[in-house]
Amino acid sequence: MRFxxxxxxxxxxxxxxxxxxxxxTATVARAWAAGDHEPGLKLWGRLFDMGVTSLAAEDDxxxxxxxxxxxxxxxxxAVPGPWVESVAYLGNAGGIWTVAALPHVPxxxxxxxxxxxxxxxxxxxxIGELYSSVDRARRLFDVGAPxxxxxxxxxxxxxxxxxxxxxxxxRVLADSVAYVxxxxxxxREIGSYQAIKHALADVRIALDFARPLxxxxxxxxxxxxxxxxxxxxxAYLSSRTGLQVHxxxxxxxxxxxxxxxxxxxxxxxxxGTPAVHRERLLRxxx
Amino acid sequence: MDLTLSESELAFxxxxxxxxxxxxxxxxxxxxxxxxxxxLHQEWEARLAEARWSVVSWPRDYHGRxxxxxxxxxxxxEYYRAGAPGRVSQNGIFLLAPILFDHGTQxxxxxxxxxxxxxxxxxxxxxxEPEAGSDLASLTSTARRDDERGGWVLNGxxxxxxxxxxxxxxxxxxxxxxxxxxxxxLTYFLFPLDADGVTVRPIxxxxxxxxxxxxxxxxxxxxxxxxxxxxGDGWRVAMSTAGNERGLSLRSPGRFCAAADRLVELYRxxxxxxxxxxxxxxxxKAQAYRLxxxxxxxxxxxxxxxxxxxxxxxVFWSELDIALHETALDLRGPEAELESRWLDGYTFALSGxxxxxxxEVQRNIVAERILGLPREVRG
Ligand SMILES: Cc1cc2nc3c(=O)[nH]c(=O)nc-3n(C[C@H](O)[C@H](O)[C@H](O)COP(=O)(O)OP(=O)(O)OC[C@H]3O[C@@H](n4cnc5c(N)ncnc54)[C@H](O)[C@@H]3O)c2cc1C
Numbered sequence: 001m002r003f004x005x006x007x008x009x010x011x012x013x014x015x016x017x018x019x020x021x022x023x024x025t026a027t028v029a030r031a032w033a034a035g036d037h038e039p040g041l042k043l044w045g046r047l048f049d050m051g052v053t054s055l056a057a058e059d060d061x062x063x064x065x066x067x068x069x070x071x072x073x074x075x076x077x078a079v080p081g082p083w084v085e086s087v088a089y090l091g092n093a094g095g096i097w098t099v100a101a102l103p104h105v106p107x108x109x110x111x112x113x114x115x116x117x118x119x120x121x122x123x124x125x126x127i128g129e130l131y132s133s134v135d136r137a138r139r140l141f142d143v144g145a146p147x148x149x150x151x152x153x154x155x156x157x158x159x160x161x162x163x164x165x166x167x168x169x170x171r172v173l174a175d176s177v178a179y180v181x182x183x184x185x186x187x188r189e190i191g192s193y194q195a196i197k198h199a200l201a202d203v204r205i206a207l208d209f210a211r212p213l214x215x216x217x218x219x220x221x222x223x224x225x226x227x228x229x230x231x232x233x234x235a236y237l238s239s240r241t242g243l244q245v246h247x248x249x250x251x252x253x254x255x256x257x258x259x260x261x262x263x264x265x266x267x268x269x270x271x272g273t274p275a276v277h278r279e280r281l282l283r284x285x286x
Numbered sequence: 287m288d289l290t291l292s293e294s295e296l297a298f299x300x301x302x303x304x305x306x307x308x309x310x311x312x313x314x315x316x317x318x319x320x321x322x323x324x325x326l327h328q329e330w331e332a333r334l335a336e337a338r339w340s341v342v343s344w345p346r347d348y349h350g351r352x353x354x355x356x357x358x359x360x361x362x363x364e365y366y367r368a369g370a371p372g373r374v375s376q377n378g379i380f381l382l383a384p385i386l387f388d389h390g391t392q393x394x395x396x397x398x399x400x401x402x403x404x405x406x407x408x409x410x411x412x413x414x415e416p417e418a419g420s421d422l423a424s425l426t427s428t429a430r431r432d433d434e435r436g437g438w439v440l441n442g443x444x445x446x447x448x449x450x451x452x453x454x455x456x457x458x459x460x461x462x463x464x465x466x467x468x469x470x471x472l473t474y475f476l477f478p479l480d481a482d483g484v485t486v487r488p489i490x491x492x493x494x495x496x497x498x499x500x501x502x503x504x505x506x507x508x509x510x511x512x513x514x515x516x517x518g519d520g521w522r523v524a525m526s527t528a529g530n531e532r533g534l535s536l537r538s539p540g541r542f543c544a545a546a547d548r549l550v551e552l553y554r555x556x557x558x559x560x561x562x563x564x565x566x567x568x569x570x571k572a573q574a575y576r577l578x579x580x581x582x583x584x585x586x587x588x589x590x591x592x593x594x595x596x597x598x599x600x601v602f603w604s605e606l607d608i609a610l611h612e613t614a615l616d617l618r619g620p621e622a623e624l625e626s627r628w629l630d631g632y633t634f635a636l637s638g639x640x641x642x643x644x645x646e647v648q649r650n651i652v653a654e655r656i657l658g659l660p661r662e663v664r665g
Contacts, residue, residue: 104641106620133623133624133625134624134629140623153310188664244296244639247420248637251640252490252492266623268622269623274616275560278560
């Protein structure tokens with residue numbers, strides 16, 4: 001038994017972090033939202049070079065723990081694009097694919113830039129109307145999605161989104177902690193007020209108890225639905241608290257925090273809402 | 287105790303309901319934070335004013351109908367039930383006007399109130415500064431006396447000023463006596479946002495729209511006739527607005543009750559038992575807020591003032607608003623993230639615990655002023 005990342009896994013996480021931290025992902029996300037995909041596609045290519053796209057490809061060294069690590073980093077840096085769809089659900093190693101599948105994934109993310117677009121298992125060439133999401137970097141398209149069964153691919157996607165949520169939540173907490181140490185009101189750092197301390201401590205606790213469920217699901221020890229519920233709740237708490245402790249500046253689109261806050265809200269209900277996953281867990285429990 | 291409305295209040299209610307049913311636009315107007323939406327909201331205000339519904343509690347000379355506080359609450363209920371547009375003029379009519387009535391000169395009232403009532407002049411509240419948010423009294427924008435021209439010269443920066451991107455006038459506090467203790471030496475000014483030396487920079491909010499702005503002041507001259515209250519008395523004058531913002535006027539129960547009813551409808555149209563409890567809880571809270579407000583109105587009508595109870599009120603409505611909209615998004619399932627009226631309402635609700643005094647600060651006030659607990663160390 002060893003429920004901790006080993007040194008290879010840590011090195012992989014660090015390498016991804018270095019790459020993404022140097023890639024100015026907030027700017028990439030803003031460009032993506034504005035319809036300029038160039039920087040995001042370049043980043044996709046660099047992550048492909050690091051093997052990220054093949055982490056769920058069956059014949060290409062699929063590894064759920066490495067995949068989870070990668071998606072946590074993608075979340076941490078708010079990398080835009082149909083990563084869950086292409087890499088985790090469709091298990092596609094090369095090129096950018098996307099998918100819509102009812103009832104939980106009604107629209108295909110970034111279908112306009114994908115090399116292949118799927119409506120369930122059927123490849124489609126026509127894409128329909130664009131819908132905007134609360135997360136402006138999520139550009140959703142109607143592709144006439146059919147009903148699909150909940151299979152292992154779906155579970156893999158749920159795990160990937162859970163990991164993304166974990167990374168998003170961690171980042172918002174880190175940025176919020178940094179902010180409250182520096183922002184002063186009434187002659188003191190706002191982080192010295194107990195109301196702020198306790199609110200952020202609650203986020204720390206929630207994320208700490210979501211993480212083992214996410215990595216436990218990666219190891220097959222627990223249902224990904226448990227991971228999605230916990231990671232979604234913890235990330236959402238982080239976003240709400242992060243916004244609140246930032247005050248008005250947190251409510252601006254100019255501050256990069258907004259990219260994280262809106263992505264968390266979007267992903268909480270993506271790939272199965274919390275209610276869907278709770279209900280499924282209850283059924284699994286017999 | 288008695289919750290029935292009098293005959294004349296019922297007649298007032300019926301008249302309001304009838305007018306709104308005949309006049310409220312069938313489709314929601316575009317967001318007031320866009321140029322087009324702004325224009326349409328201003329037009330709507332003019333229509334309201336023409337029928338004397340824009341400022342029901344004001345004197346007749348200023349487009350009002352001298353409605354009582356009870357009638358005002360009744361009107362607000364009808365207004366939101368009818369799905370009428372948000373009030374682009376709200377910071378003027380709800381926050382500034384009460385101060386103008388109490389502290390303004392007759393000349394100021396005559397000059398400013400009519401165009402405020404018709405929506406012709408929209409006012410922006412300019413209090414916050416980059417370094418003075420919760421700690422408003424630490425503000426550093428200055429007013430320098432100019433005896434020669436008979437007025438003051440403003441310098442500094444304000445920020446987060448709602449609707450200032452399109453508004454015409456601003457009201458705000460400036461430090462006119464740098465020597466005085468921090469709550470003294472502040473003066474309350476009224477100024478056109480297109481005055482020489484004023485620069486307005488719109489700021490995009492979470493939803494990408496420029497709902498507020500920062501405002502830079504570079505040697506902006508304001509004549510004595512545009513000082514509200516006495517020089518140096520700005521804090522006391524302004525604090526009578528703070529009570530208005532936290533308590534009654536910005537957040538009448540009508541809007542939450544109307545939203546709770548829409549939430550119940552949403553549930554009925556696609557029931558998801560997972561959220562049944564949340565739907566009912568939101569509805570109960572909206573009703574609690576409505577009934578609580580009748581108690582507040584009773585006390586105010588009897589000459590009492592809101593005091594720290596405004597803080598109790600503010601925490602409750604702002605958290606109710608978020609819970610209600612979160613539940614609506616939950617009910618929308620996988621479509622929650624898509625643009626919708628519910629998503630707009632949700633995003634707006636997120637700012638509730640921040641503006642009008644953050645909820646942390648309100649809880650401090652409840653704990654210290656109402657419960658009498660010792661003050662936390664501050665500065
Ligand atoms: C949508 C929106 C519209 C607004 N409109 C206007 C407007 O029209 N005009 C205007 O002047 N302003 C406006 N504001 C600004 C608003 O008044 C301020 O955001 C508010 O006063 C808080 O200040 P701040 O944002 O600087 O946060 P800060 O004061 O920096 O607070 C940051 C965090 O620290 C906490 N904190 C601060 N002090 C304490 C303490 N003593 N104890 C515990 N916690 C503390 C706060 O609760 C918050 O969580 C608006 C804000 C928003 C979000």
